[in-house]
Each structure stands twice: as structure tokens, then as C-alpha cells.
Amino acid sequence: MVNDDMPGGMRNLNLPHFAVAFVMDVSGSMSPYMNDLNMSFDNFINAAKKNEKVAGILDVAVIKFSDDFAVVRHFMPVSQHGPLNLASEGGTVMAGAVGEAIEIVRRQTHFYNKTTAPYKPWIIVMSDGLPFDEEEVRNIGTVARQRESEGKHRVFALGMGDQWNRATLECLTDRIMHIKTWDFSDFFGWVMKSVAKVSESRPSEDVDVTPQKSLWVV
Numbered sequence: 001m002v003n004d005d006m007p008g009g010m011r012n013l014n015l016p017h018f019a020v021a022f023v024m025d026v027s028g029s030m031s032p033y034m035n036d037l038n039m040s041f042d043n044f045i046n047a048a049k050k051n052e053k054v055a056g057i058l059d060v061a062v063i064k065f066s067d068d069f070a071v072v073r074h075f076m077p078v079s080q081h082g083p084l085n086l087a088s089e090g091g092t093v094m095a096g097a098v099g100e101a102i103e104i105v106r107r108q109t110h111f112y113n114k115t116t117a118p119y120k121p122w123i124i125v126m127s128d129g130l131p132f133d134e135e136e137v138r139n140i141g142t143v144a145r146q147r148e149s150e151g152k153h154r155v156f157a158l159g160m161g162d163q164w165n166r167a168t169l170e171c172l173t174d175r176i177m178h179i180k181t182w183d184f185s186d187f188f189g190w191v192m193k194s195v196a197k198v199s200e201s202r203p204s205e206d207v208d209v210t211p212q213k214s215l216w217v218v
Contacts, residue, residue, distance in 0.1 A: 012056045016203045018195065019075055019108045019121035021061040021101045023094075024086065025128050028066070029163070031088040033128075033182045038084045040184035047192045048078040053199045054192075055079055057119070061104055065097035066090035075108045092129050095136035098172065101125075102144060105153050119203045121153045124191070125172055128160040134168065141171030148173075158187055177215040186215055 022041070026034065041062075048054045055078055062073040067090035073081065105121045112118035123144070131137055144155050155173040159166065161182065169176050179187055194209035201207050210216065 013115045015057050016116050016118050017057050017059055017112050018119035018198055019059050019061070019105060019112070020191075020195065021063065021075075021105055021121070021123050023063045023065065023097050023101050023123060023125040025092060025094070025126055025160070026064045026066050026086050026088050027090055027092040027129065028088055029092075029129055030160075033160075034086055034088050036182060036184055038086055040188045041084045043185070044188040044192050045078050045081045045084075048195065051192075051196055051199075054196055057199055058195055059108065061101075061108075063097050063101055063104075065092070065094055067093055069093070069097035069100055071100060071104065075104065092127070092131045093133050094125075094127060094131040094168070095133045095140045098123070098125060098137070098140045098144060102140070102147060102153070109152070117203050119198055119201075120151065122156060123153055124156045124158065125169065126158045126160060127164055127169065129163045130165040131168055137168055138171045144172050177211055179215065186212070190215060 024037070045060070048058055058078050059075040060078055060081060061071065061075040062084065063069055063071050064086055072086065101123045105123060109118060109121060147153060148155055156175045156177070157169040157173050159169055159176065159178045162180065164178065166176065177187065190211045197209060198207050
């Protein structure tokens with residue numbers, strides 16, 4: 001069932017939905033790795049499409065940031081996602097993108113609540129360096145943590161490469177992962193396993209999705 005009045009032509013309105021917003025660093029330093037990032041994201045989407053339970057409830061959005069931010073894809077079912085084609089450019093200004101993710105997650109949850117109680121949405125922030133707007137990131141981090149404490153969402157972060165800034169990501173969340181080799185397969189593999197695990201639970205359950213040691217930052 002598709003409802004054209006809902007964002008992204010949402011399907012299966014009788015089921016609890018699960019929103020995941022990716023906030024992706026596409027600054028100039030990401031240039032050598034963008035093809036791998038695009039391909040790994042596509043592999044995740046394709047895997048989600050093949051899992052009937054996940055495909056029925058998962059809605060994904062993508063926000064990119066460099067000198068500014070843009071919503072590349074508003075929330076839509078994974079079945080409607082085609083290949084991602086992000087390109088690198090500019091510097092690293094993160095706060096606006098995180099703020100936008102918080103807002104679109106809030107709006108999406110509002111739509112979900114018109115039909116059935118949803119799963120707690122996720123915001124996944126991916127960055128490879130120190131942002132230019134550190135103070136603004138601290139400020140939006142306070143908002144993100146406050147809303148998480150109120151049960152509005154869960155925030156995860158991924159530091160990429162050798163120049164990522166732990167203190168920046170810690171402003172947003174304690175759930176921080178790291179990849180050194182620019183191989184995104186383990187990370188997106190964790191995302192896929194985690195959303196599948198969530199899809200088998202009830203929205204009220206607190207599902208443990210702690211990643212393998214190779215990703216987790218202690």
C-alpha cells in the first residue's frame with residue numbers, strides 16, 4: 001500500500017516505520033573516497049531491498065555537508081532509492097547538516113504518529129575531519145543529546161581516516177565508530193545487520209546494536 005500524501009510515497013502504513021538519516025561529509029578531503037562511499041551506500045540499500053521485513057518499514061534520508069549542507073534525499077522507502085552520486089567539494093561545516101537531520105527526523109516522526117507508533121529514528125553522522133564551525137557543533141550537539149534523552153532519536157557517529165576529530169563527534173553522541181582504511185563495507189554491514197535486528201523487534205524495545213570491535217571507539 002502506498003499513500004501519496006505521505007513523504008516519499010510511504011508504504012505499509014499499518015506497520016511501525018523506522019527512519020534513518022545519514023549525514024555525510026563530502027568536503028574536499030573526501031575526494032579520493034567518494035566512489036567507495038557511494039558504492040558502499042548503494043550496497044546497503046540493495047541489501048535492505050532484498051530483506052522483505054526491512055524493505056517494508058525502512059525509510060532513508062541523506063544529507064550532505066561541506067561549505068554548506070543540502071538534503072540530497074528526503075525520507076523515502078529503500079525501494080525507491082537509486083544509485084547515490086555524491087561528489088566532494090569545499091570545507092567542513094557540520095552543524096547546519098546535523099540540525100537539519102534533527103528537524104527532518106522530527107517531521108518524519110510526526111507523520112508516522114498519524115498512523116502507528118514508529119521505531120525510534122536514527123541519525124548517523126559521518127565525518128573525516130575537524131569542522132570549521134566547532135562552536136556551532138557544540139551547540140547543536142547539546143540539542144541532539146537533549147532530544148535523545150527525551151527519547152526522540154538515537155545518534156551514531158563515524159570517524160573516517162586519520163584526521164577525524166573525536167571531540168567533535170563526542171559533542172553529538174557517545175556511540176562513535178571509526179574506520180581507518182576507507183573500506184566502508186564493515187560500517188554499512190553493521191548498519192544493515194542493525195536495521196534488520198531492529199525490524200525483528202517491537203518499537204518499544206531497546207535493541208543492542210553494539211558493533212564489532214573493529215569499528216567501536218572505546
